[in-house]
Amino acid sequence: MLSGTVVKPGEFALEPRPAPIEAPEGWVLIDIEAVGICGTDYHILEGKHPYLKYPRVIGHELSARVCEDGLGWRAGDLVVVNPYISCGECRACRRGKPNCCSNIEVLGVHRDGGLCARLAVPATNLYAADGLSPLQAAMVEFLAIGAHAVRRSGIQKGDRTLVTGAGPIGLGTALFARLAGADVHLLDLSPARLEQAHRLFGFSKTHKVGNAILAGDLVDGFDVIFDATGSAKAIESGFQLLAHGSSYVLVSVVKDDICFNDAEFHKRETRIIGSRNATAEDFQHVMAAIRDRKIDTDALCSQTIPLEDFAEHFTRLAQDRETLIKAIVTL
Incomplete structure (x- = not known):
C-alpha cells in the first residue's frame, strides 16, 4: 500500500x-x-x-x-x-x-x-x-480539540470570550464556545482569516492584532480567553486582556517560557488552564453537533x-x- x-x-x-x-x-x-x-x-x-x-x-x-x-x-x-x-x-x-x-x-x-x-x-x-x-x-478530531478546550474552561452562557488565532483550531474553539452560549470575539494578525471567519461562520466581532480592542464595552476585558496561536508573544499579550475573575485557556503549545506580571495575575484571580488533545466525551459532543447541523x-x-x-x-x-x-x- x-x-x-x-x-x-x-x-x-x-x-x-x-x-x-x-x-x-x-x-x-x-x-x-x-x-x-x-x-x-x-x-x-x-x-x-x-x-x-x-x-x-x-x-x-x-x-x-x-x-x-x-x-x-x-x-x-x-x-x-x-x-x-x-x-x-x-x-x-x-x-x-x-x-x-x-x-x-x-x-x-x-x-x-x-x-x-x-x-x-x-x-x-x-x-x-x-x-x-x-x-x-x-474532521471530528480537530474539532474535538476546540470542544475539549471549551469544556475545560468552565465557560458560561453570556461570557465575553476571546479566541486568539483564527486558524483551524481557533475556529473550532470559537464554534464550540458559541454553541456554549458565549459572546465570541476573534483576534488574528490576518485580515483575510478574520474576513473568512465572518463570511463563512458569521463571527462579526473580529479584531486585527495591532488595533485597540479594549475600548467601549470591552474596557473590562474578557471573561475567557483561548489562545490558539502557537506564539509565546501572543500568549503573553493576552494577559492584559483578561477581566477580573477570568480564565485563560492555552490550547496551543509553545516551547518558550511564558512570562506575566504576578501582581496583575493575582489581582484578577485568573485561572490558567492547559488543554491537551481530547477525550471520548469531546468526540461524541462534536459528532452530535455535526449530526444536528450545528457545525x-x-x-x-x-x-x-x-x-x-x-x-x-x-x-x-x-x-x-x-x-x-x-x-x-x-x-
Whole structure:
C-alpha cells in the first residue's frame, strides 16, 4: 500500500509498505477513508516538531471502515479514530484523563499514522460515526480539540470570550464556545482569516492584532480567553486582556517560557488552564453537533485531494495556509 511519509524535513514521498494483515489482541484493522491534514503535519514536514523521529507516516485526523467483525464492531462500520493511544496505567489514565497520558503515543507523531490504506488501532479508540459522511468523520478530531478546550474552561452562557488565532483550531474553539452560549470575539494578525471567519461562520466581532480592542464595552476585558496561536508573544499579550475573575485557556503549545506580571495575575484571580488533545466525551459532543447541523462542515473543508495526488500538493499547502481551513486526503 502507498503510505504518505515524511522521509526527512522537507521531503515527502508516497512509499510502498506492506499492509497489516493481523491486529494485536484488543486492536482492530481499519481501512482508511479520509485523512485531515493539520498544523502538526505541516510542522513535521518543516522539521519543527519536537517529539518526532523520521521517517514518519503522518496522519491522525482519520475516518475509516472496520475490516472484519469482532470486539463489538461489524465489518464496514464507519468510524472516527481517536489517535491518542494511552497506556491505561499511569496516574492520568487511572484518573480518567487518557488525553494527557504520561506515556501517550499519537498516531502520525510518536508512531506511524493513517495516511495509508490500512491501519491497526485499539478497539477502544474507535467511535461509531453514525449519521456522518467519511469527510465529516475525518474532521471530528480537530474539532474535538476546540470542544475539549471549551469544556475545560468552565465557560458560561453570556461570557465575553476571546479566541486568539483564527486558524483551524481557533475556529473550532470559537464554534464550540458559541454553541456554549458565549459572546465570541476573534483576534488574528490576518485580515483575510478574520474576513473568512465572518463570511463563512458569521463571527462579526473580529479584531486585527495591532488595533485597540479594549475600548467601549470591552474596557473590562474578557471573561475567557483561548489562545490558539502557537506564539509565546501572543500568549503573553493576552494577559492584559483578561477581566477580573477570568480564565485563560492555552490550547496551543509553545516551547518558550511564558512570562506575566504576578501582581496583575493575582489581582484578577485568573485561572490558567492547559488543554491537551481530547477525550471520548469531546468526540461524541462534536459528532452530535455535526449530526444536528450545528457545525457547517462544508465550510470547514477547503479542498479534497486523492492520496495518489497528495505529494504534488503537500508543500504548496504548507507554504500557503492563511485561508486554508482543512484539506482532506481521500482514499
